[in-house]
Amino acid sequence: MAQFVARDVTRPGWWVSGLVLAAAGWWGQPLIAPDHFERAFFGLFWYTMLALAVVFWALPSERRFTGSAFVRRIMLLGVIPVYTRSQPVSAFRQIVLETDPNVVGPDTLWVLAEGDGGSRFAFMHRRATRGGRARQLGLAKALAEASGLPFAGEVLDAG
Structure with a gap:
């Protein structure tokens, strides 16, 4: 797993x-x-x-995929869990790599799990440099394979 x-x-x-x-x-x-x-x-x-x-x-977040659920934890200084929210994989229908245009600097790439009714789980974001794009694409495909959700490809966010 x-x-x-x-x-x-x-x-x-x-x-x-x-x-x-x-x-x-x-x-x-x-x-x-x-x-x-x-x-x-x-x-x-x-x-x-x-x-x-x-x-x-002091309250950074941690996102994880455990094999059966997507989990977001807010951690005190990255060590002590303060808040945890878990959503089962069945709540989502696809994995998407979304491009968010930036005015200054490279765009931002988001690996998202999308569900029905507009629900989303933002797993990771990174700048859209050449290396960042390759790593995000690899992560999105690996996450799709591990979760059993289809990878819908890359989407340009319209705003």
Whole structure:
């Protein structure tokens, strides 16, 4: 039985984002010990927005295919499961590789399990570079074979 796992914490962007958040916290230090009220307001705003960003950053997702179900887990720092949602393979009818156009940079490729009534399970996304396209196509075909769902091919998202 093949098992596929896609974790956000294994992507370099997640770690770079954490470093950027730490640097933003360090950079904002002068805002929390101000001489003027205006700077205190900016400090409160700065750290409130930073705290909100840290909450989203600290809860990356993990998607997996277990052989009989597609599972999405929200993990605290990528280690401790906080929320789990499981959907059986029977809830989906096909695997699709969807292209989402980007204004700047390469497009984004999504490997999706599509069900009836517009339900979808986004398994993995990657930039549409030459290597990224080949890896996503391979993943979509392997996921289709392992799940028994047909691979519908690549679709260009109209918006």
